[in-house]
Amino acid sequence: MLELEKLYLPDKNVYAHQCPECGRLHYPSVGRCKKCGYRYYPEQDVAPRWEKKGYKFWKRVPLGGSCRLLTYTRIWALPVGFDQAYLDFGVVEFANGVKAIGRLAVDKPQIGMKLDARIGKTKEYLGQEHYGLFFYAK
Amino acid sequence: MRKVGVVGIGHTVFGNLRDYELIDILAYASLDAMRDAGIDGGIDQVIVGNMASGMFNHQIGIETALVSNLNLEPAMAEAVGNGPASGGSAFKVGYMAIASGLVDVVLVVGGEQMRAVTGWEATDIVASLEHPKVEYPYGLTLPAFSGMFARAYMEKYGLTERQLFILAVKNHNNAAKNPFAHIQLPVTLEAISDTPDSIIINPYIAEPMRMYHLCPVSDGAAAAILCAMDIADRFKKKPVRVAGVGSATDTYCPHNRADLLDLKAVRLAAERAYKMAGIGPKDISFAELHDPFAILELCEAEAVGLFEKGKAMKAMERGETQVDGRLPINASGGLKAKGHPVGATGMSQIHELVKQLRGEAEEGRQVKNPKYGLAVNFGGFGSNVAATILAKE
Amino acid sequence: MGYTYDLEMKIRPACREMPPYPPKYITLATGEKMVAREVRKEELPLILEVIEPLIKVPEDYYDIVAVRFYAEVLSMIRHRIVDEYLFVGAIDSEVATIVNGRMVNDDLGMSLHTITVKRGLRCGALMFASKMEYHMEYLNQKEIYLVAESPIGFRRFMVEWQLEPRFEERHELGGVPTYVMTRKCYFDAKPRLLAGVRPVPEDLLAKNYNLTLPKEYPQLPRWHR
Numbered sequence: 148m149l150e151l152e153k154l155y156l157p158d159k160n161v162y163a164h165q166c167p168e169c170g171r172l173h174y175p176s177v178g179r180c181k182k183c184g185y186r187y188y189p190e191q192d193v194a195p196r197w198e199k200k201g202y203k204f205w206k207r208v209p210l211g212g213s214c215r216l217l218t219y220t221r222i223w224a225l226p227v228g229f230d231q232a233y234l235d236f237g238v239v240e241f242a243n244g245v246k247a248i249g250r251l252a253v254d255k256p257q258i259g260m261k262l263d264a265r266i267g268k269t270k271e272y273l274g275q276e277h278y279g280l281f282f283y284a285k
Numbered sequence: 286m287r288k289v290g291v292v293g294i295g296h297t298v299f300g301n302l303r304d305y306e307l308i309d310i311l312a313y314a315s316l317d318a319m320r321d322a323g324i325d326g327g328i329d330q331v332i333v334g335n336m337a338s339g340m341f342n343h344q345i346g347i348e349t350a351l352v353s354n355l356n357l358e359p360a361m362a363e364a365v366g367n368g369p370a371s372g373g374s375a376f377k378v379g380y381m382a383i384a385s386g387l388v389d390v391v392l393v394v395g396g397e398q399m400r401a402v403t404g405w406e407a408t409d410i411v412a413s414l415e416h417p418k419v420e421y422p423y424g425l426t427l428p429a430f431s432g433m434f435a436r437a438y439m440e441k442y443g444l445t446e447r448q449l450f451i452l453a454v455k456n457h458n459n460a461a462k463n464p465f466a467h468i469q470l471p472v473t474l475e476a477i478s479d480t481p482d483s484i485i486i487n488p489y490i491a492e493p494m495r496m497y498h499l500c501p502v503s504d505g506a507a508a509a510i511l512c513a514m515d516i517a518d519r520f521k522k523k524p525v526r527v528a529g530v531g532s533a534t535d536t537y538c539p540h541n542r543a544d545l546l547d548l549k550a551v552r553l554a555a556e557r558a559y560k561m562a563g564i565g566p567k568d569i570s571f572a573e574l575h576d577p578f579a580i581l582e583l584c585e586a587e588a589v590g591l592f593e594k595g596k597a598m599k600a601m602e603r604g605e606t607q608v609d610g611r612l613p614i615n616a617s618g619g620l621k622a623k624g625h626p627v628g629a630t631g632m633s634q635i636h637e638l639v640k641q642l643r644g645e646a647e648e649g650r651q652v653k654n655p656k657y658g659l660a661v662n663f664g665g666f667g668s669n670v671a672a673t674i675l676a677k678e
Numbered sequence: 679m680g681y682t683y684d685l686e687m688k689i690r691p692a693c694r695e696m697p698p699y700p701p702k703y704i705t706l707a708t709g710e711k712m713v714a715r716e717v718r719k720e721e722l723p724l725i726l727e728v729i730e731p732l733i734k735v736p737e738d739y740y741d742i743v744a745v746r747f748y749a750e751v752l753s754m755i756r757h758r759i760v761d762e763y764l765f766v767g768a769i770d771s772e773v774a775t776i777v778n779g780r781m782v783n784d785d786l787g788m789s790l791h792t793i794t795v796k797r798g799l800r801c802g803a804l805m806f807a808s809k810m811e812y813h814m815e816y817l818n819q820k821e822i823y824l825v826a827e828s829p830i831g832f833r834r835f836m837v838e839w840q841l842e843p844r845f846e847e848r849h850e851l852g853g854v855p856t857y858v859m860t861r862k863c864y865f866d867a868k869p870r871l872l873a874g875v876r877p878v879p880e881d882l883l884a885k886n887y888n889l890t891l892p893k894e895y896p897q898l899p900r901w902h903r
Contacts, residue, residue: 227405238433470798473708
């Protein structure tokens with residue numbers, strides 16, 4: 148990405164963070180690895196000032212693709228910034244073991260069904276856009 | 286560690302207190318507690334449990350404002366925040382201050398004024414408990430987590446919405462006798478569940494949770510005076526002993542838990558409290574559980590060991606948790622009908638435990654011969670839980 | 679006094695025969711049954727008595743709604759307003775909620791006010807839905823103009839029914855921003871917000887035939903009749 152693109156365009160990806168010591172994936176990011184305790188050093192192009200110190204960097208793994216639905220709901224009373232009458236949400240588990248919450252775009256959800264996770268725009272509030280996970284039927 | 290007891294309690298009416306200032310609400314409960322204890326001053330430390338006064342009331346430093354308001358200078362003062370478990374955590378910190386020997390008399394007050402802002406803003410402020418990147422921008426609210434939790438529980442154990450309404454009816458009936466409760470209307474099961482109009486007067490908020498499964502937005506405060514047991518004869522009434530306190534945390538994002546239905550923090554907090562008190566779940570006479578969503582009354586009762594997993598609903602249907610049952614739960618009306626000013630809830634539960642253990646509860650609400658009372662204050666969505674056990678002595 | 683029959687007929691508006699509103703009943707959360715029906719002409723002075731104590735309550739804008747509502751009911755009694763209807767929600771013959779509105783022409787309705795004495799059971803929202811039902815399904819109109827004088831009214835009416843803002847049109851009530859209920863808005867939200875069972879059993883109707891004044895007003899804690 149160009150410098151100014153990085154500054155002004157939103158990142159249309161959702162990432163899990165992988166520990167360089169043991170490979171465990173974390174979503175959201177953490178201060179220390181939950182398995183081996185290795186400290187969090189973000190990827191090189193995100194934190195250039197650490198590149199000369201010899202630390203191992205955590206990789207960002209984009210989330211998406213096949214997942215399994217664990218539970219779901221439809222909520223009617225939404226917070227500030229949302230004009231819809233209702234929104235559907237689900238908790239899924241990806242094949243790599245990462246669990247995530249996202250918007251559900253399925254007519255008749257059932258616990259255990261296979262879904263496809265893609266990125267979509269979740270909200271735009273005061274000019275700021277936010278992108279997140281949307282789950283579609285496979 | 287020194288033994289600690291509760292010698293005075295105070296409580297405001299829970300409800301719409303929009304016309305009052307937050308400090309006035311806290312002061313009202315504190316002065317009631319001081320009058321109950323028979324003291325006019327002599328308090329070494331004031332601890333305020335509050336979740337978000339900066340956002341609801343645009344005022345921070347409320348502990349200092351309260352000390353000035355009550356003429357208690359130069360007492361030490363701190364505020365303790367733990368989301369909806371602020372009250373329980375404030376009580377624990379007060380206990381720690383006396384047990385460590387640092388101070389002798391502590392005033393702990395929990396309070397919140399949520400109605401200073403509109404309903405959407407209140408939902409938004411409570412939603413700031415969630416992760417700012419991974420949960421909040423999607424438009425998730427706290428009821429959404431309860432909806433997902435309830436859906437998973439219903440799939441696993443075959444629970445129905447109508448069964449959860451039984452809990453709502455019990456709580457409303459109890460609150461109708463509680464002069465401090467927000468909602469004092471007793472509701473009937475048929476009206477909220479069976480008639481053709483029930484879907485309109487009781488709509489879905491976060492499927493499968495409906496309006497009468499969720500607590501209202503309330504203002505209020507509750508206070509308690511704690512003291513070291515060896516100086517308790519200074520006060521008007523016999524102290525109620527603090528037998529055990531415990532708290533524990535679980536993952537910040539509920540979706541990261543290994544088993545979505547396992548309320549680990551509740552279980553561990555209760556275990557720590559039981560260990561300190563030297564008792565087990567079988568010794569608990571009555572409990573005040575944190576039920577802003579009806580499903581939580583059920584699951585917390587199972588997590589603290591009062592019922593076996595999956596079996597609590599059958600016991601509740603049999604009436605075991607009614608005031609005259611084997612194990613009264615939420616004799617005050619619970620958060621469902623008594624109200625849930627987030628910071629005040631923990632202290633309101635303590636207030637109820639003390640009142641019941643002293644035998645001072647209103648007629649129709651008094652538990653028979655209580656010995657040990659358990660209060661569970663649930664923070665976030667099970668991320669940070671505080672449990673307290675009080676004993677009659 | 680110098681009034682003649684001719685003069686009175688010149689001042690009085692020519693009202694149309696509006697279709698009747700069939701009564702219905704709604705079971706509230708406490709188990710009580712609220713009967714929603716149209717008031718009879720002879721009951722209007724009682725409605726004035728119901729509204730009067732609320733004129734001095736500034737909380738939640740009860741005072742402005744009550745005083746405007748009082749004027750509208752008085753105009754009905756004294757024949758100085760055209761094509762207005764008034765429905766009452768009564769619980770055990772005690773007046774709980776009153777709503778009114780006007781028929782402007784065959785296609786346009788003007789919703790006036792909703793005021794509720796009984797609080798905590800959503801009676802106001804349920805009677806508001808009944809008002810909309812009358813305009814859309816009995817008067818068969820295309821649109822209704824609405825305004826909200828209080829924030830609670832705005833939330834319960836504009837937001838829950840997802841009404842269309844149309845600020846360039848003027849509503850009769852003082853120029854507050856106008857929102858419009860179209861047939862689409864109504865039928866989309868109807869399954870979620872309109873309650874009521876018809877027909878009303880004979881004994882329930884008979885019990886609510888003679889209305890009585892509310893014994894207490896939650897809005898006025900120290901008031902008594």
